[in-house]
Amino acid sequence: xxxxxxxxxxxxxxxxxxxxxxxxxxxxxxxxxxxxxxxxxxxxxxxxxxxxxxxxxxxxxxxxxxxxxxxxxxxxxxxxxxxxxxxxxxxxxxxxxxxxxxxxxxxxxxxxxxxxxxxxxxxxxxxxxxxxxxxxxxxxxxxxxxxxxxxxxxxxxxxxxxxxxxxxxxxxxxxxxxxxxxxxxxxxxxxxxxxxxxxxxxxxxxxxxxxxxxxxxxxxxxxxxxxxxxxxxxxx
Amino acid sequence: xxxxxxxxxxxxxxxxxxxxxxxxxxxxxxxxxxxxxxxxxxxxxxxxxxxxxxxxxxxxxxxxxxxxxxxxxxxxxxxxxxxxxxxxxxxxxxxxxxxxxxxxxxxxxxxxxxxxxxxxxxxxxxxxxxxxxxxxxxxxxxxxxxxxxxxxxxxxxxxxxxxxxxxxxxxxxxxxxxxxxxxxxxxxxxxxxxxxxxxxxxxxxxxxxxxxxxxxxxxxxxxxxxxxxxxxxxxx
Numbered sequence: 001x002x003x004x005x006x007x008x009x010x011x012x013x014x015x016x017x018x019x020x021x022x023x024x025x026x027x028x029x030x031x032x033x034x035x036x037x038x039x040x041x042x043x044x045x046x047x048x049x050x051x052x053x054x055x056x057x058x059x060x061x062x063x064x065x066x067x068x069x070x071x072x073x074x075x076x077x078x079x080x081x082x083x084x085x086x087x088x089x090x091x092x093x094x095x096x097x098x099x100x101x102x103x104x105x106x107x108x109x110x111x112x113x114x115x116x117x118x119x120x121x122x123x124x125x126x127x128x129x130x131x132x133x134x135x136x137x138x139x140x141x142x143x144x145x146x147x148x149x150x151x152x153x154x155x156x157x158x159x160x161x162x163x164x165x166x167x168x169x170x171x172x173x174x175x176x177x178x179x180x181x182x183x184x185x186x187x188x189x190x191x192x193x194x195x196x197x198x199x200x201x202x203x204x205x206x207x208x209x210x211x212x213x214x215x216x217x218x219x220x221x222x223x224x225x226x227x228x229x230x231x232x233x234x235x236x
Numbered sequence: 237x238x239x240x241x242x243x244x245x246x247x248x249x250x251x252x253x254x255x256x257x258x259x260x261x262x263x264x265x266x267x268x269x270x271x272x273x274x275x276x277x278x279x280x281x282x283x284x285x286x287x288x289x290x291x292x293x294x295x296x297x298x299x300x301x302x303x304x305x306x307x308x309x310x311x312x313x314x315x316x317x318x319x320x321x322x323x324x325x326x327x328x329x330x331x332x333x334x335x336x337x338x339x340x341x342x343x344x345x346x347x348x349x350x351x352x353x354x355x356x357x358x359x360x361x362x363x364x365x366x367x368x369x370x371x372x373x374x375x376x377x378x379x380x381x382x383x384x385x386x387x388x389x390x391x392x393x394x395x396x397x398x399x400x401x402x403x404x405x406x407x408x409x410x411x412x413x414x415x416x417x418x419x420x421x422x423x424x425x426x427x428x429x430x431x432x433x434x435x436x437x438x439x440x441x442x443x444x445x446x447x448x449x450x451x452x453x454x455x456x457x458x459x460x461x462x463x464x465x466x467x468x469x470x471x472x
Contacts, residue, residue, distance in 0.1 A: 016284050017297075025294065048252050055253045058261065061253075073330065086312075097300075102296070
């Protein structure tokens with residue numbers, strides 16, 4: 001009998017078709033690849049590229065995109081610390097379900113707080129949660145600095161009470177992009193301490209989408225996820 | 237640019253591998269079979285049986301069980317009307333994602349309120365939401381009446397302030413089962429007006445799990461979901 005949540009009479013329903021049966025049908029193993037990093041670091045690019053790479057190998061994946069989920073499952077949540085935590089928790093719970101179906105779930109979210117990512121990791125069996133951190137590249141750092149400057153200037157202008165229709169327009173436009181709680185600007189990003197994969201630029205060059213996906217595919221293959229194996233036979 | 241939720245700068249990320257590609261890989265079409273009905277009407281039984289039937293046909297399904305989700309995604313929610321609505325909304329959103337992967341998502345929840353079920357239906361393209369209502373059988377009605385009697389008696393005893401260690405024990409035990417907001421006892425169940433499938437006893441006999449699943453499989457086949465087709469070739 002469960003003592004979780006708000007009820008004491010909710011029993012677990014066991015299905016006769018479990019993860020093993022589904023994995024057999026799919027000819028693959030379910031897991032979560034959790035992509036974390038600042039805005040503009042290439043999370044969506046990697047997620048899409050990885051999904052394509054896996055597809056060409058006959059492997060079924062699904063992208064849980066943090067931004068997309070804010071249009072649906074998480075549309076009731078904002079960007080304050082508590083809401084971000086709940087946002088990540090829900091994505092973690094859904095990612096767990098996806099891994100349980102046998103799919104390779106690619107979660108792509110800034111997920112700035114270490115404790116939130118670690119809570120998602122703890123939901124899954126060991127090795128089934130693969131954290132891939134994207135280090136921001138030079139371009140991103142440049143963009144970040146410009147955003148920081150604009151942010152500061154707008155604050156100064158507001159304090160000086162200098163407004164004109166032109167400035168209002170800039171302010172409005174910028175604010176739709178630079179809102180309070182923008183990770184990396186006025187909200188911290190806590191990098192992973194021991195993530196499975198870290199993707200960064202080499203010799204100042206950003207890796208191509210294919211190269212980034214290749215790093216993840218290599219990791220998966222190395223750890224026995226058989227993602228190089230082509231679909232074959234009647235099970236795939 | 238989205239104006240939903242609490243942010244105005246959340247853009248939709250399009251994946252290069254879409255539902256069509258995933259369905260091709262799986263050799264099946266994604267949809268949601270939403271099973272609704274009172275406690276004890278056989279929702280879990282049908283869900284499990286249907287999952288097994290589909291599996292023997294090489295079709296990948298996944299059960300979203302309302303009770304199980306209250307241990308994870310929805311563990312922060314209780315049983316008040318608002319919480320039930322949010323519970324159903326989240327399950328609907330997740331079911332939509334599952335259908336988008338190409339899986340046959342079997343959602344099994346009391347989901348007592350019509351408007352909540354209809355809101356989930358509205359999340360999906362037409363015909364991709366298949367509502368299956370289970371009508372409670374004679375046994376269930378008997379159980380329901382007994383629960384109602386116990387519930388009433390406990391209220392009477394409470395009002396009369398008659399308590400003994402023995403009565404306390406009964407009360408405690410019963411309350412863990414009969415809590416306020418028990419659908420069909422002191423909370424309404426609103427039956428669907430136009431559901432796709434209605435499963436009920438025939439000539440006083442309850443259908444077997446296989447027969448119930450058969451009714452859903454027949455419906456799916458009739459509507460062109462190809463669930464009788466055996467897995468074949470390299471795509472499955």
